[in-house]
Amino acid sequence: MNKKILVTGATGFIGSALVKKLAVTSNEVSIIVRKSSDLTSLEDVLDKVKLVYGDITDRGSLDSALQGIDYVYHSAGLTYMGDKKNELLYKINVEGTRNILQASLAAGVKRVVHVSSITAVGIAFDKKPLNESSEWNFKALGLEYARTKHMSEIEVAEAVKKGLDCVIVNPAFVFGAGDINFNAGRIIKDIYNRKLPFYPLGGVCVVDVENVADTIITAMEIGKTGERYIIGGENVSYKQLADTISRITGAPKVLFPLPFWMARILRAILDKYKNRNRVSKLFNLSMFRVASEFLYYDSSKATRELHMRVEPHEKSIINAFEWYRERNMLN
Numbered sequence: 001m002n003k004k005i006l007v008t009g010a011t012g013f014i015g016s017a018l019v020k021k022l023a024v025t026s027n028e029v030s031i032i033v034r035k036s037s038d039l040t041s042l043e044d045v046l047d048k049v050k051l052v053y054g055d056i057t058d059r060g061s062l063d064s065a066l067q068g069i070d071y072v073y074h075s076a077g078l079t080y081m082g083d084k085k086n087e088l089l090y091k092i093n094v095e096g097t098r099n100i101l102q103a104s105l106a107a108g109v110k111r112v113v114h115v116s117s118i119t120a121v122g123i124a125f126d127k128k129p130l131n132e133s134s135e136w137n138f139k140a141l142g143l144e145y146a147r148t149k150h151m152s153e154i155e156v157a158e159a160v161k162k163g164l165d166c167v168i169v170n171p172a173f174v175f176g177a178g179d180i181n182f183n184a185g186r187i188i189k190d191i192y193n194r195k196l197p198f199y200p201l202g203g204v205c206v207v208d209v210e211n212v213a214d215t216i217i218t219a220m221e222i223g224k225t226g227e228r229y230i231i232g233g234e235n236v237s238y239k240q241l242a243d244t245i246s247r248i249t250g251a252p253k254v255l256f257p258l259p260f261w262m263a264r265i266l267r268a269i270l271d272k273y274k275n276r277n278r279v280s281k282l283f284n285l286s287m288f289r290v291a292s293e294f295l296y297y298d299s300s301k302a303t304r305e306l307h308m309r310v311e312p313h314e315k316s317i318i319n320a321f322e323w324y325r326e327r328n329m330l331n
Helices: 013-023 059-065 086-107 144-161 186-192 209-222 238-249 260-272 285-291 300-306 313-326
Strands: 004-008 028-033 050-053 071-074 111-115 166-171 173-175 203-208 228-231 234-237
Touching (some): 013 028, 013 071, 059 086, 071 209, 086 111, 086 144, 111 144, 186 238, 186 313, 203 209, 203 313, 209 300, 228 300
Parallel strands (some): 004 071, 071 111, 166 228
Antiparallel strands (some): 203 234
């Protein structure tokens, strides 16, 4: 029997990868989009999905969008590393999640997969990878994005108590083909174009978008209600990551380590002399503060329970770089 599926956040990097996989199944796939949404990332599958106009911040639009829907993939969210959009982060990531959960309960949806983030898990201050039961400790960094992703999971726990069947997934730092907005891919572009002369002293967990989308679909099928699953791969320092990107793209090595205290001074100098465009957009202090810590995670639960593949981080970088190069997106 065909399942009726609704995806939020379908135009995003993870959401579009997910929709492309769902669209080739026999299921009826609907995507909720705004009239102003850019559908470029979905142009290959628009004839296979149904567009439903609505917004997760508008509860009324969700009630009509969810009529007759069996399964919901909630991947909509605002990713922003800074402190200038705090109200919007809360409105989309917390209130938007609450809206989709309440509307799903009201519509009798059978199951929801909530796409969260590793920032809702925490920071590995001692470099020891965190797992799903680690206590959230991102508060120390004062990053509103992380706080709202943490709070969205509290909303999920409340909905589960009320009887909604819901599973949480926490993707790590996602690379791969299809990253049209240069989310993680910005680091590839900027190293390739010699706009990142230094690297932060932290590290990160790298995963390919194909693995993420496959594992999210498996989470819908066999994930345990109320559980969370970290979808990650290799834990690498930013120096290792920069070295890999340099090797694959043929760019010169990034040679200079930059501690956070020094980054603050350098940022102030660059701002004073208006040299912003010569250095990567990644060099904002909120982002650099996070990149100075270790976002290392243990993904063995997803490997064990959701049969997630774990691949070398090089493979992801190659996939992303070749995809960008074929489309002349690196200049």
